[in-house]
Amino acid sequence: MAEVEPVDEPILKVERIHSLIGKHHVLQGVSFQVDPGKVTVLLGRNGAGKSTTLRTIMGLLSPSQGTIRFKEQAIHHMKPYEISRLGIGFVPEDRGIFNLLTVEENFRVAMHQENGKTRERMETVFHIFPDLKKFWKATAGNLSGGQKQMLAIARPLVNRNELLLIDEPSKGLAPIIIDHLIDSINKLKEFTVVILVEQNFYMASSLGSDFYLFDDGRTVHHGQMEELVQNEELKKKYLGISG
Amino acid sequence: MDSPWKKWFPTLMVFAIFLSPLLLISPKTYITLTISGLAMGMLLFLVASGFSLIFGLLSVLNLAHGALFTWGAYIGFTSFGLINQWTGWGGSESIFLNITIFLLALLTAGLLVALLGVITERLVIRPVYGSHLFQIFITVGAMIVLEELVRIVWGPNDEVMPVPISFMGSYDLFDVVVSKYPLIAIAMGLIIYFVILMILRKTKLGTIVRAGVENPEMVQVMGHNIYRYFTGVFAVGSALAAIGGGMWATFVKSIHPAMGGEVIIFALIVAIIGGLGSITGSVVGALLVGLSYNYVAYLVPKAALGITMLLLVVILSIRPTGLFSEGT
Numbered sequence A: 001m002a003e004v005e006p007v008d009e010p011i012l013k014v015e016r017i018h019s020l021i022g023k024h025h026v027l028q029g030v031s032f033q034v035d036p037g038k039v040t041v042l043l044g045r046n047g048a049g050k051s052t053t054l055r056t057i058m059g060l061l062s063p064s065q066g067t068i069r070f071k072e073q074a075i076h077h078m079k080p081y082e083i084s085r086l087g088i089g090f091v092p093e094d095r096g097i098f099n100l101l102t103v104e105e106n107f108r109v110a111m112h113q114e115n116g117k118t119r120e121r122m123e124t125v126f127h128i129f130p131d132l133k134k135f136w137k138a139t140a141g142n143l144s145g146g147q148k149q150m151l152a153i154a155r156p157l158v159n160r161n162e163l164l165l166i167d168e169p170s171k172g173l174a175p176i177i178i179d180h181l182i183d184s185i186n187k188l189k190e191f192t193v194v195i196l197v198e199q200n201f202y203m204a205s206s207l208g209s210d211f212y213l214f215d216d217g218r219t220v221h222h223g224q225m226e227e228l229v230q231n232e233e234l235k236k237k238y239l240g241i242s243g
Numbered sequence B: 001m002d003s004p005w006k007k008w009f010p011t012l013m014v015f016a017i018f019l020s021p022l023l024l025i026s027p028k029t030y031i032t033l034t035i036s037g038l039a040m041g042m043l044l045f046l047v048a049s050g051f052s053l054i055f056g057l058l059s060v061l062n063l064a065h066g067a068l069f070t071w072g073a074y075i076g077f078t079s080f081g082l083i084n085q086w087t088g089w090g091g092s093e094s095i096f097l098n099i100t101i102f103l104l105a106l107l108t109a110g111l112l113v114a115l116l117g118v119i120t121e122r123l124v125i126r127p128v129y130g131s132h133l134f135q136i137f138i139t140v141g142a143m144i145v146l147e148e149l150v151r152i153v154w155g156p157n158d159e160v161m162p163v164p165i166s167f168m169g170s171y172d173l174f175d176v177v178v179s180k181y182p183l184i185a186i187a188m189g190l191i192i193y194f195v196i197l198m199i200l201r202k203t204k205l206g207t208i209v210r211a212g213v214e215n216p217e218m219v220q221v222m223g224h225n226i227y228r229y230f231t232g233v234f235a236v237g238s239a240l241a242a243i244g245g246g247m248w249a250t251f252v253k254s255i256h257p258a259m260g261g262e263v264i265i266f267a268l269i270v271a272i273i274g275g276l277g278s279i280t281g282s283v284v285g286a287l288l289v290g291l292s293y294n295y296v297a298y299l300v301p302k303a304a305l306g307i308t309m310l311l312l313v314v315i316l317s318i319r320p321t322g323l324f325s326e327g328t
Helices: A049-059 A080-089 A104-108 A116-128 A147-157 A175-186 A201-207 A227-228 A232-239 B004-022 B027-058 B067-086 B093-127 B134-155 B180-202 B206-216 B217-220 B226-250 B260-274 B279-301 B301-318
Strands: A012-021 A024-034 A039-044 A063-070 A090-091 A163-167 A195-199 A210-215 A218-224 B170-172 B175-178
Touching: A012 A049, A024 A039, A024 A049, A024 A063, A024 A210, A024 B175, A039 A049, A039 A163, A039 A201, A039 A232, A039 B180, A049 A063, A049 A163, A049 A195, A049 B134, A049 B279, A063 A080, A080 A090, A080 B134, A080 B217, A090 A147, A104 A147, A104 B206, A116 A147, A116 A175, A147 A163, A147 A175, A175 A195, A195 A201, A195 B134, A201 A227, A227 A232, B004 B027, B004 B279, B004 B301, B027 B175, B027 B180, B027 B206, B027 B226, B027 B260, B027 B279, B067 B093, B067 B226, B067 B260, B093 B134, B093 B226, B134 B260, B175 B180, B175 B206, B180 B206, B180 B226, B180 B279, B206 B217, B206 B226, B226 B260, B260 B279, B260 B301, B279 B301
Parallel strands: A024 A218, A039 A195, A039 A210, A090 A163, A163 A195
Antiparallel strands: A012 A024, A012 A063, A210 A218, B170 B175
């Protein structure tokens, strides 16, 4: 798996996107950019539009306005499978595990190609998530919550994905598993740029370099994670966290 | 219900239906009825598996499936007739030539109906993906149109389905009369079942289809054009209906334009009993329906259709999602 090469341009640029779910105008002008070599965290209360933003980037929702550019290429009109093939991986909030398939089959579905490079990448996956090798032939539905989350995050790594969108990986996991997950995501930062949507501020602040705050379907504030950690007012106003 | 009981329920159900008629029927008659029931089951499996697979992946309740079955029977009828006219293989003493003409007729029916299925999916069903109510309306409409087209092309009357010479007659095994064609139908059904199962379990294509049955959105996000797979599954499901139609017609030795409407009810029951989307469920459901129908048709002929309905009610009351709702 090749490391992400540093370039000056942002790898992803989202400009004033609007998205609707049914009649609900969920995103009302979301703008942000993701720089190479960083973990960008999208934060905000429930319903602020973070997950909808990831789904819109992935092509699962079509934006009614605005543009999304991945490595300068417009992707907002593309289908999800085309976006995936450009090198964007997605780990949804519900993990998207194929519970009736084995761990091996889950990876097989995720592979765009099966060749020597894929096998090399699999070795990297096993290095980051060694438990998956033990459960290789197990039915994915029988894995624990933490193991399922590892599988969900590991699957996109079998392709040469340059950007990985991860939606609430800590959801429903015990604190000790969250620590383990933080270690794993820290390791995969070497190989791919990450956009993380996270409600757990401990995890978000442990992993994030840059942050964007969402409120009512808009990006309202952004900066470096260290600033947010020390800014009690922002945390209280937009995340409901004090102390 | 605790889990061991739940796990063994399909097996117990099969054994109960398989063995209980021995209390009321003589062993010789029982064997004849069982072979006939297994053959009917295997033919129903061909129709129901396509229906079930289409529902499992596309979430489409394709009520036009019965009309595709009818088209399969008629194309099989015509192609058998034409090939036989050129070659005379249907009337040949050679079993090999008999099997060849039979398979060629089924292959022609399968290919042409697969094409018809793709056209139906593209023109009729694709605009109503996600809306079951509209799917019911539009596929019933498609069924009527396709059935009327059969009347226009082949006429409204019943036709006698030609049968290869070596498929006719019966064997006498220890005083038990065993017809030849049901044995062929059972063998063909089993072969097709194992081929489908191998494709679904051992190939990447099959793995993606199984993943798509569970979560089509995630399959797209992983870089696969799910609509291409939808079309492919629709084509395969339609081809299975056509092969089922051709084989059913050979079984009952006649064809008529409304035959699909009659069989689709059985296919629906089989697919629901087995668990929509499951191929193994389809084969078990089809065998349960085929066997129980034949046993009851012998004992209480008027209750034959009723017993399949009763079977449906009993199974759904214990397993609301069918016997094999947990995969292929």
